[in-house]
Amino acid sequence: AQSVTQLGSHVSVSEGALVLLRCNYSSSVPPYLFWYVQYPNQGLQLLLKYTTGATLVKGINGFEAEFKKSETSFHLTKPSAHMSDAAEYFCAVTLNTGNQFYFGTGTSLTVIP
Amino acid sequence: NAGVTQTPKFRILKIGQSMTLQCTQDMNHNYMYWYRQDPGMGLKLIYYSVGAGITDKGEVPNGYNVSRSTTEDFPLRLELAAPSQTSVYFCASSLDRENSPLHFGNGTRLTVT
Numbered sequence: 001a002q003s004v005t006q007l008g009s010h011v012s013v014s015e016g017a018l019v020l021l022r023c024n025y026s027s028s029v030p031p032y033l034f035w036y037v038q039y040p041n042q043g044l045q046l047l048l049k050y051t052t053g054a055t056l057v058k059g060i061n062g063f064e065a066e067f068k069k070s071e072t073s074f075h076l077t078k079p080s081a082h083m084s085d086a087a088e089y090f091c092a093v094t095l096n097t098g099n100q101f102y103f104g105t106g107t108s109l110t111v112i113p
Numbered sequence: 114n115a116g117v118t119q120t121p122k123f124r125i126l127k128i129g130q131s132m133t134l135q136c137t138q139d140m141n142h143n144y145m146y147w148y149r150q151d152p153g154m155g156l157k158l159i160y161y162s163v164g165a166g167i168t169d170k171g172e173v174p175n176g177y178n179v180s181r182s183t184t185e186d187f188p189l190r191l192e193l194a195a196p197s198q199t200s201v202y203f204c205a206s207s208l209d210r211e212n213s214p215l216h217f218g219n220g221t222r223l224t225v226t
Binding site for chain 2: 009032034036041042043044045046049051090092094100101103104105106
């Protein structure tokens with residue numbers, strides 16, 4: 001069975017500080033991993049994805065994530081938080097053998113001026 | 114550049130009423146999905162479709178029905194609304210099943226009282 005765990009339902013950082021949002025997955029086969037962002041009253045938008053190849057993936061708005069197979073993790077980082085980064089972030093996993101995405105419960109990011 | 118369009122944006126139903134949530138996409142995507150989002154629970158898959166005429170259940174299909182008569186449209190039907198169906202509903206589509214990201218609509222906020 002596949003599952004996604006996001007540690008910390010709420011994260012607060014100061015503007016300009018490092019953003020670190022944690023995601024761990026469990027999967028019996030190599031997964032495809034995604035981070036989505038949701039702004040208020042909107043649908044989810046893709047930030048970045050890992051399928052194969054380079055384990056450090058760069059996305060939009062300065063975000064990046066590193067796939068660490070040994071730790072079954074796919075943490076999202078950004079070196080310097082901006083006020084516009086305040087949103088809900090979801091980690092998701094899918095497999096090359098199935099049709100379903102499995103989402104974490106989300107992390108709400110607050111950026112303090 | 115419409116993408117995935119959902120209607121209505123908001124709806125209030127009385128217990129026992131029925132309604133259809135509309136979803137249409139203009140990207141010629143084969144795969145379409147319905148999710149519900151509840152606070153602190155992430156997204157749960159209700160139904161999905163891999164192409165016109167083909168649908169399958171997700172994690173939480175009870176109380177819902179879907180149809181897929183065309184590639185573009187994937188309506189979600191609630192037959193006998195219950196308070197437990199109060200949620201935000203998202204339709205999404207993707208090009209294929211493997212590593213293509215999901216494209217989301219802006220959601221339908223449904224309240225059943």
